[in-house]
Amino acid sequence: MLYVVGLGPGSKELMTEEARQVIENTHTIVGYATYVRLIEDMLEGKELVVTGMRGEIERCKKALDIAATGKDVAIISSGDAGIYGMAGLVLELAGKMDTHIDVKVIPGVTASIAAAAHLGAPLMNDFCHISLSDLMTPWDVITKRVDAAAKADFVICLYNPRSKGRPHHLRKALDIILKYKSPDTVVGIGKDVARPKEIDKVTTIKDLDETEINMTSIVIVGNKNTYVEDGRMITPRGYTL
Known part of the structure; x- marks a missing residue:
């Protein structure tokens, strides 16, 4: 076996x-x-x-x-x-x-789920995973997927967001996302999730510091309804409260 x-x-x-x-x-x-x-x-x-x-x-x-x-x-x-x-x-x-x-x-716990738990509850509505690594997938295919996901207002979990060999892919992806989402859209960052030097941060697209992000990071871009409460990133499921 x-x-x-x-x-x-x-x-x-x-x-x-x-x-x-x-x-x-x-x-x-x-x-x-x-x-x-x-x-x-x-x-x-x-x-x-x-x-x-x-x-x-x-x-x-x-x-x-x-x-x-x-x-x-x-x-x-x-x-x-x-x-x-x-x-x-x-x-x-x-x-x-x-x-x-x-x-x-x-099966195991993937980075988006682990990071989401530490950031709050960003994945409570429809979301998708997109890797920004073009080692296996052509960059033009990746950009089409980012465009479609942003246009549909998914919460977007960006895997492999930034590396020394691909320092500008995250910025290019965010520029595509900004065609459809506000610069004030909430973004969660999980770095070295569940490891001793873990860093979790809630920010916005406009305030995101790309230099803080590397290949051990995951970036979760909220949808238009995602908000911050008491430092936690929340995407409403849609319940009437």
Whole structure:
């Protein structure tokens, strides 16, 4: 059996019990070095297969090859393995193998949910996830999705918002959003969510400081009804109060 495990955003408290049990009971763990470090105290005595940045295909192939020998193996992702994680790639590659591999996806807490809980209640109405990384998706496709989401007034969760290699993508996305939303639209920022140096901040599009944001951040842009109460970001569900 190959388990595809979402570790959650970073803290053990936000790891699901199912994920804990799979890691505890599986002898072989495959993962990106940073994610392996997040759970290193759970890995004593286990066989580890560790790869570096952008080694996703290699990592998934190794996990599948180990599973094909009859061993149980777990490949780990941060957050939820089915949201910008390893689940899709594992299933795609498994479908191309001559040998059938049993695959089970173990869900985790994704960054938007963890950040939302700390920021208040920004996801109480329709929302979407958009990654601003163009490593896998062409930038023109990303901008069309941002435009459509903003036009429809979704709450927008921006993953991979800003990096050294893509320093201007967040600003470009916000400029698109400003075609349809006010500069005073509430924005929540979660940085290093559920990790020791976590920073949570509620601001607006016009006051957002891009230099505070990096690849360990998530940016949640509210809809036209999102407001701030006692420092908390709230998107009304629509109840009559």
